[in-house]
Amino acid sequence: xxxxxxxxxxxxxxxxxxxxxxxxxxxxxxxxxxxxxxxxxxxxxxxxxxxxxxxxxxxxxxxxxxxxxxxxxxxxxxxxxxxxxxxxxxxxxxxxxxxxxxxxxxxxxxxxxxxxxxxxxxxxxxxxxxxxxxxxxxxxxxxxxxxxxxxxxxxxxxxxxxxxxxxxxxxxxxxxxxxxxxxxxxxxxxxxxxxxxxxxxxxxxxxxxxxxxxx
Amino acid sequence: xxxxxxxxxxxxxxxxxxxxxxxxxxxxxxxxxxxxxxxxxxxxxxxxxxxxxxxxxxxxxxxxxxxxxxxxxxxxxxxxxxxxxxxxxxxxxxxxxxxxxxxxxxxxxxxxxxxxxxxxxxxxxxxxxxxxxxxxxxxxxxxxxxxxxxxxxxxxxxxxxxxxxxxxxxxxxxxxxxxxxxxxxxxxxxxxxxxxxxxxxxxxxxxxxxxxxxx
Amino acid sequence: xxxxxxxxxxxxxxxxxxxxxxxxxxxxxxxxxxxxxxxxxxxxxxxxxxxxxxxxxxxxxxxxxxxxxxxxxxxxxxxxxxxxxxxxxxxxxxxxxxxxxxxxxxxxxxxxxxxxxxxxxxxxxxxxxxxxxxxxxxxxxxxxxxxxxxxxxxxxxxxxxxxxxxxxxxxxxxxxxxxxxxxxxxxxxxxxxxxxxxxxxxxxxxxxxxxxxxx
Amino acid sequence: xxxxxxxxxxxxxxxxxxxxxxxxxxxxxxxxxxxxxxxxxxxxxxxxxxxxxxxxxxxxxxxxxxxxxxxxxxxxxxxxxxxxxxxxxxxxxxxxxxxxxxxxxxxxxxxxxxxxxxxxxxxxxxxxxxxxxxxxxxxxxxxxxxxxxxxxxxxxxxxxxxxxxxxxxxxxxxxxxxxxxxxxxxxxxxxxxxxxxxxxxxxxxxxxxxxxxxx
Numbered sequence: 123x124x125x126x127x128x129x130x131x132x133x134x135x136x137x138x139x140x141x142x143x144x145x146x147x148x149x150x151x152x153x154x155x156x157x158x159x160x161x162x163x164x165x166x167x168x169x170x171x172x173x174x175x176x177x178x179x180x181x182x183x184x185x186x187x188x189x190x191x192x193x194x195x196x197x198x199x200x201x202x203x204x205x206x207x208x209x210x211x212x213x214x215x216x217x218x219x220x221x222x223x224x225x226x227x228x229x230x231x232x233x234x235x236x237x238x239x240x241x242x243x244x245x246x247x248x249x250x251x252x253x254x255x256x257x258x259x260x261x262x263x264x265x266x267x268x269x270x271x272x273x274x275x276x277x278x279x280x281x282x283x284x285x286x287x288x289x290x291x292x293x294x295x296x297x298x299x300x301x302x303x304x305x306x307x308x309x310x311x312x313x314x315x316x317x318x319x320x321x322x323x324x325x326x327x328x329x330x331x332x333x334x335x336x337x
Numbered sequence: 338x339x340x341x342x343x344x345x346x347x348x349x350x351x352x353x354x355x356x357x358x359x360x361x362x363x364x365x366x367x368x369x370x371x372x373x374x375x376x377x378x379x380x381x382x383x384x385x386x387x388x389x390x391x392x393x394x395x396x397x398x399x400x401x402x403x404x405x406x407x408x409x410x411x412x413x414x415x416x417x418x419x420x421x422x423x424x425x426x427x428x429x430x431x432x433x434x435x436x437x438x439x440x441x442x443x444x445x446x447x448x449x450x451x452x453x454x455x456x457x458x459x460x461x462x463x464x465x466x467x468x469x470x471x472x473x474x475x476x477x478x479x480x481x482x483x484x485x486x487x488x489x490x491x492x493x494x495x496x497x498x499x500x501x502x503x504x505x506x507x508x509x510x511x512x513x514x515x516x517x518x519x520x521x522x523x524x525x526x527x528x529x530x531x532x533x534x535x536x537x538x539x540x541x542x543x544x545x546x547x548x549x550x551x552x
Numbered sequence: 553x554x555x556x557x558x559x560x561x562x563x564x565x566x567x568x569x570x571x572x573x574x575x576x577x578x579x580x581x582x583x584x585x586x587x588x589x590x591x592x593x594x595x596x597x598x599x600x601x602x603x604x605x606x607x608x609x610x611x612x613x614x615x616x617x618x619x620x621x622x623x624x625x626x627x628x629x630x631x632x633x634x635x636x637x638x639x640x641x642x643x644x645x646x647x648x649x650x651x652x653x654x655x656x657x658x659x660x661x662x663x664x665x666x667x668x669x670x671x672x673x674x675x676x677x678x679x680x681x682x683x684x685x686x687x688x689x690x691x692x693x694x695x696x697x698x699x700x701x702x703x704x705x706x707x708x709x710x711x712x713x714x715x716x717x718x719x720x721x722x723x724x725x726x727x728x729x730x731x732x733x734x735x736x737x738x739x740x741x742x743x744x745x746x747x748x749x750x751x752x753x754x755x756x757x758x759x760x761x762x763x764x765x766x767x
Numbered sequence: 768x769x770x771x772x773x774x775x776x777x778x779x780x781x782x783x784x785x786x787x788x789x790x791x792x793x794x795x796x797x798x799x800x801x802x803x804x805x806x807x808x809x810x811x812x813x814x815x816x817x818x819x820x821x822x823x824x825x826x827x828x829x830x831x832x833x834x835x836x837x838x839x840x841x842x843x844x845x846x847x848x849x850x851x852x853x854x855x856x857x858x859x860x861x862x863x864x865x866x867x868x869x870x871x872x873x874x875x876x877x878x879x880x881x882x883x884x885x886x887x888x889x890x891x892x893x894x895x896x897x898x899x900x901x902x903x904x905x906x907x908x909x910x911x912x913x914x915x916x917x918x919x920x921x922x923x924x925x926x927x928x929x930x931x932x933x934x935x936x937x938x939x940x941x942x943x944x945x946x947x948x949x950x951x952x953x954x955x956x957x958x959x960x961x962x963x964x965x966x967x968x969x970x971x972x973x974x975x976x977x978x979x980x981x982x
Binding site for chain 4: 681
């Protein structure tokens with residue numbers, strides 16, 4: 123015990139794992155994590171995050187499916203290979219001390235919206251009461267531009283683009299073309315509120331477009 | 338006990354809270370309360386209503402998430418800040434002694450319909466057997482005009498518009514642009530029947546429009 | 553006991569009620585019985601059917617919500633007013649000794665299809681493997697014409713039209729404009745198979761039409 | 768016991784039956800097996816497969832609904848008539864020693880996609896991150912052609928066409944016109960991953976087409 127320093131609090135990890143398992147199960151039941159896709163994390167402390175191991179069925183997560191990474195995305199404790207996309211989580215924890223949770227899902231609405239708006243690079247959400255669900259908004263008389271990044275298997279490239287955008291504007295989420303949505307927040311509750319608001323508003327936009335009234 | 342008058346019956350509040358919790362959970366599971374939106378109330382007595390506290394996750398309500406307001410929308414008993422939209426509930430209880438329940442939801446169908454029909458100010462529902470679900474209708478050979486109000490953060494303005502409309506026509510619900518639906522009834526069962534009928538018929542109208550056959 | 557003849561077997565009624573309650577709950581959970589609409593029956597014997605009492609919430613049926621009618625649609629045993637639509641059930645039991653179950657639902661797909669195809673009076677289902685789900689079909693190389701009747705509150709008129717059509721062709725179901733679907737079969741299992749096949753195939757037809765490829 | 772050789776391990780059959788029952792129930796709850804359609808199998812050993820008996824309600828399977836067939840599709844052990852489509856399962860087990868599970872479903876998305884793309888004989892899936900869900904793909908920068916075969920009640924004809932195609936290209940699934948999807952994999956988990964990926968990507972393609980942006 124004495125010569126093996128604990129880089130993080132195991133009780134905190136257990137709490138994170140338990141919260142991830144129950145919340146992700148609900149997202150999986152909503153159909154937002156098809157075919158073992160998607161990944162999810164919670165901040166453990168200033169230097170670590172708990173994140174889902176790549177390739178696991180998100181509807182059946184167990185404690186063993188949650189691993190620890192440092193904020194450079196390297197596995198800590200267990201010799202597991204973290205998902206390449208881990209960097210997209212840890213860059214947010216590194217940059218924003220107030221971010222405590224990052225959720226990445228693949229709903230059909232998110233994937234279709236990403237394909238549809240990739241050519242113009244973003245999707246404007248405007249005139250919805252639910253814009254108030256995003257932390258910092260107190261009125262529906264506002265607009266949010268959801269960025270759509272090109273997909274790439276090179277996470278260094280993608281995270282640099284995200285960083286550049288975060289230098290220019292506040293953001294609670296973004297789309298990746300043909301891929302899905304990243305959303306985050308202070309804690310699990312706020313990150314889920316943001317995620318649900320994005321999903322709902324993207325769904326409204328697609329529906330209005332199908333009805334010949336969308337942007 | 339003697340010098341602290343009870344402004345309402347605590348047993349009645351407990352019954353209301355229990356009914357709100359179980360019914361709202363079902364509405365949340367249907368996806369009609371995204372991102373902690375929506376609010377719900379039951380009449381407690383001639384002078385009070387029990388209403389959901391603003392900002393709580395509607396799929397996980399507990400007794401503590403139900404507060405008491407008087408019919409001017411002011412918190413009673415607990416020092417909680419009621420939702421600004423509380424006025425839209427209490428104006429109905431004040432005006433109609435026979436109204437016992439008010440439900441406000443944000444389904445995608447309701448939000449999209451509100452955006453689509455806001456320019457013309459209402460949406461006509463006609464030729465459906467389910468029009469008989471609205472109290473007072475005994476045939477499908479009738480029509481209902483669902484008003485669509487402009488959204489505003491000023492509830493005084495909105496409630497005055499609702500009042501003016503209620504002077505002119507009987508009504509079991511209305512839409513607010515980009516926002517959602519208000520529906521009400523004699524009790525929870527009737528208010529839910531009205532809410533479900535609106536949701537179903539709005540959904541049919543949107544679907545017919547997508548199919549090139551709608552109004 | 554001796555001077556009060558039992559017009560039907562109470563144990564058979566109990567079995568019917570139990571089957572109706574559990575099956576209808578599943579149909580309600582699928583969203584096919586909005587706003588307390590829809591009705592359901594099982595043949596009790598040669599002279600009686602068990603049918604849901606009008607206006608009850610189909611997701612929460614209890615034994616008390618099931619009543620007995622004779623094959624002219626008159627209440628037997630309990631002084632309840634059967635739904636006007638009871639006649640559409642009993643005409644099938646009277647006409648076909650082999651019919652044991654009649655299901656009437658109001659899904660959005662059924663209602664929208666009924667509105668869309670009412671002008672032409674029927675909807676042709678063709679080229680689907682699932683046509684084999686209808687008793688008597690053994691290949692997908694066939695077609696079914698689903699009749700769409702005009703809606704009316706006069707069940708005498710409607711049942712006469714149904715009877716006239718049954719004189720001309722075999723049938724496992726029909727639509728009523730703006731209203732919903734009637735489907736039936738030998739027993740609950742076959743009636744549900746027919747109901748699900750109609751719902752699925754109507755849904756495919758609407759989807760193909762939305763995609764610009766339908767009839 | 769001694770003079771009745773066991774052609775397969777009963778414990779293995781029990782394990783297969785249990786896995787089929789629980790997995791198929793989930794697929795049925797998703798609505799992918801309407802009206803008792805669809806069939807499902809697991810490899811038992813080098814010479815046998817366990818497969819669902821034809822015509823059973825896939826949401827309520829019990830052990831008795833699982834039968835054993837040899838790899839020519841003949842019933843083994845119990846005198847049950849296997850589904851005609853059994854051949855489409857066993858040809859995969861016969862051809863590929865590494866295939867352990869075959870899933871055939873009838874979702875609306877699959878049926879509609881099959882009708883829509885039957886004239887051109889296949890549907891190209893391209894540019895989706897979820898292409899990585901198919902075994903062997905490590906990037907989204909790839910494409911998959913999903914073949915669409917004409918429907919026929921002659922399984923000999925159909926399985927010969929499938930065999931001819933398998934001679935030319937690797938494949939994890941195909942559509943049959945107006946009918947549904949076949950998907951397979953190393954084991955149940957991989958076959959379900961492939962099935963879910965097909966369902967999701969077919970759904971995205973249809974949605975993009977509805978939005979005027981599809982192939």
